[in-house]
Amino acid sequence: MQTEVNNLYDRYSNGESSVLEIGKELDSEANKVFTTNASGITDSSGYRYYDRETIESLGIEEVEEEFYINVEKRSVISRLGIEYEGEKYYTLEQLSNGLYNVEYDNKNSNGPEFNATI
Numbered sequence: 001m002q003t004e005v006n007n008l009y010d011r012y013s014n015g016e017s018s019v020l021e022i023g024k025e026l027d028s029e030a031n032k033v034f035t036t037n038a039s040g041i042t043d044s045s046g047y048r049y050y051d052r053e054t055i056e057s058l059g060i061e062e063v064e065e066e067f068y069i070n071v072e073k074r075s076v077i078s079r080l081g082i083e084y085e086g087e088k089y090y091t092l093e094q095l096s097n098g099l100y101n102v103e104y105d106n107k108n109s110n111g112p113e114f115n116a117t118i
Contacts, residue, residue, distance in 0.1 A: 001050075001067055001076050002092065004060055008071045019071055022058070023048030029079060030068060039077050039090035046070040047077070 008019045026049050034044045050067045066079040081088040089095055 001055075001060070001063060001065070001069075002074075004058060005069055005071060005074055005076050009074045012071050020046075020048075022071075023050045023054050023069060025049065026068065033068060033077055033079065033081075033090055038081070040094065041075070041077060041091070044068070046072055047075070049079075 008022070012019045026044060026047060030044055030047070030049070033039050034042055034047075036042060047068045047070045050069050052063075052066060055063050055066075065082070068077040068079060069075065076091065078090045081090050083089075084095060
């Protein structure tokens with residue numbers, strides 16, 4: 001799902017603001033996830049609910065989970081949490097060793113320059 005959100009972010013950064021409207025309004029379960037103890041994220045603004053119907057409409061297959069997603073922040077939060085080594089996690093950032101970093105800041109906006117003198 002993170003890969004798809006990265007693709008949506010690319011579309012958004014290229015001017016396609018309609019991707020921010022994909023998904024549904026947050027459901028009542030969101031209150032359980034947007035807490036310090038659960039996901040560690042308490043500000044739910046900008047997040048949309050991606051249920052299975054929404055995920056299938058994006059052409060993504062074999063995803064059983066549902067998510068809360070903020071495309072602008074490239075943030076994906078599991079709606080029910082994922083069990084890993086006996087602990088429940090809601091975001092990839094919560095996993096030990098930071099298996100995936102979504103806080104990407106491309107500081108190199110220009111391509112490289114090469115000068116060769118012979």
